Amino acid sequence: METLIIITSIYLFICIGYALKKIFTHDINEKTLILLSVYFLQPILTFWGLTRVSINNDLLYLPLVYLLVIISVLIFLLLVAKYIFEDKQEQSIFIVSSLIGNTGNLSIPLGIALFGESSVPYTSMINIANIFFIYTIGIFFYAKSSFSLKESLISMVKIPILWFALIALLFNYFSISIDPQINLVLEMGAYAAIVIQLIILGIYLSKVKLREHDYKLSLSISFVKLVFLPAVGIVFALYSDLDNQIAVILLISLFAPLAVTNVNIAALYNCKPSSVAGAILMSSFLFLFLIYFNIEIVTWIFR
Incomplete structure (x- = not known):
């Protein structure tokens, strides 16, 4: 029941963002919300999550x-992308967006629903790994037709999330305590980050034109993100030394739908952002129908 409530809440906030943009078309500025999220709320969410428990193996x-x-799936996609798509930009979108999931704003609340707040440090660490992938490999594929790798990496260094993650890890390593009142403020900011990002996703989805959409690209990306990638993850988890609960957390993060960050970066580097937004819509729609069965399957495998 808690999982159902969380999933319903997630899509409610997405729908709110969608409706807001449709009703207040020229009054809603999504860039302002993105800047607020990336440079303020997301760092708070990251710091709060990584200071919840002590670092362990x-x-x-x-x-x-x-x-x-x-990376394993990335290598496979590099080999097959040219046989599926002729357009170079579509190849890049297929390769990288299939691997960039919404590990922050969907995986974290789902982890809380299933395992409580004890899951937050694990989902936050996966989110940091995902962010690292986004702002290195992800930026390279989205930007390689317009910008140099050096320019892309400089942009990556400017993102505060990585720095806040480092500070949080230092707090954890040196066992620096945080005042309960300050922690309450951080918790408020963390949950605000989740809500704002879901609203941003809804705003972007309101711009997708279904009649002009590239369904081949979206369905190909959704298959990799929601089926193939989690299947590979199950194989890795079975042969790893991860605790069963932590293995489930890993798989929840792997079958999260596409992240809004894909659209942000695609728009920044003029790499068919509308096609990327449509792919997010498709993966989010399919995720809604698959998430319950996916959770049941992985919890049965790792019970």
Whole structure:
């Protein structure tokens, strides 16, 4: 029941963002919300999550397994993309967006619904690994036709989320305590970050034109993101030393739908952002129908 409530709440906030943009077309500025999220609320969410519990081997090992799964599928997609799509930009979108999931704003609340707040440090560490992938490999594929890798990496360094993650890890390593009142403020900011990002997703989805959409691209991306990637993740999890609960958290993060960050970066580097937004819509729609069965399957495998 809690999982159903969380999933319903997630899509409610997405629908709110969609409705707001449709009703107040020229009054809603999504860029303002993105800047607020990326430079203020997301760093708070990251810091709050990574200071919840002490660092242990599982907390460090989990994002490594996540990246191994992502990189393995990345290599496979590099080999097959040119046989599926002729357009170079579509190849890039297919390769990288299939691997960039919404590990922050969907995986974190789902983890809380299933395992409580004890899951937050693990989902936050996976989110950091995902952010690292986004602002290195992700930016390279989206930007390679317009910008140099050096310029892209400089942009990556300017993102505060990575720095806040480092500070949080230092707090954790040196066992620096945080005043309960300050922690309450951080918790408020963390949950606000989740809500704002879901509203941003709804705003972007309101711009998708279904009649002009590239369904081949969207369905190909959705298949990789929601089926193939989690299947590879199950294989890695079975042969790893992860605790069963942590393995489920890993898989929840792997079958999260596409992240809004895909649209942000695609728009920044003029890499068919409308096609990317449509792919997010498709993956989010399919995720709605698959999430219950996926959770049941992975919890049965790792019970």
